[in-house]
Amino acid sequence: MPKFLLTFRGPSEPVAPDPDASAAWMQWFGQINDSVIEMGDGVGAAHRVGNVEGGSQRVGGYTIIEAADLNAAAKIASSSPPVADGYGVEVGQLLEILANVPASGATA
Numbered sequence: 623m624p625k626f627l628l629t630f631r632g633p634s635e636p637v638a639p640d641p642d643a644s645a646a647w648m649q650w651f652g653q654i655n656d657s658v659i660e661m662g663d664g665v666g667a668a669h670r671v672g673n674v675e676g677g678s679q680r681v682g683g684y685t686i687i688e689a690a691d692l693n694a695a696a697k698i699a700s701s702s703p704p705v706a707d708g709y710g711v712e713v714g715q716l717l718e719i720l721a722n723v724p725a726s727g728a729t730a
Contacts, residue, residue, distance in 0.1 A: 623688040625659060626695035629712040630704045632682030636666055646703045654698050660686040679709055686716070 651661060662685040682704065689695035692715055699711040 623690065624692075624695075625686055625688050625716040626692070627714045627716055628662075628685045628687060628695070628699050628702070629681055629714070630683045630685070630702065631679040631710040631712070632704055632707075633709070634678055634680050636680075636682075643703065646706070650702055653701070654687065657687040657689055657698055658685065659688055662686060682709075 651658060662683055664683040665681050668680060687695060687698060689698060692713065695715070696713050699705070699713045702711055704711055
């Protein structure tokens with residue numbers, strides 16, 4: 623089954639931990655438990671480098687899930703706490719990178 627990276631967006635400045643927010647996250651993870659590959663972590667202080675659009679929100683954390691397809695992954699993401707709080711989630715399918723493949727034109 624394909625894997626997807628959920629990149630959670632939040633306020634432009636990190637906020638202090640909130641017991642109610644933590645409970646909402648735990649409840650959500652309980653609901654999607656069968657899809658979770660890696661629960662992930664939150665993101666604290668960060669710098670933007672290069673052309674990073676959308677300065678009103680910042681990366682707040684990530685999770686890796688598995689789902690049948692991109693639409694199914696987006697449906698899972700749509701029930702997450704950041705969406706309920708008026709923020710967003712970017713959903714991207716993870717691609718398998720082939721290791722030990724010679725560069726084009728290289729000989730073994």
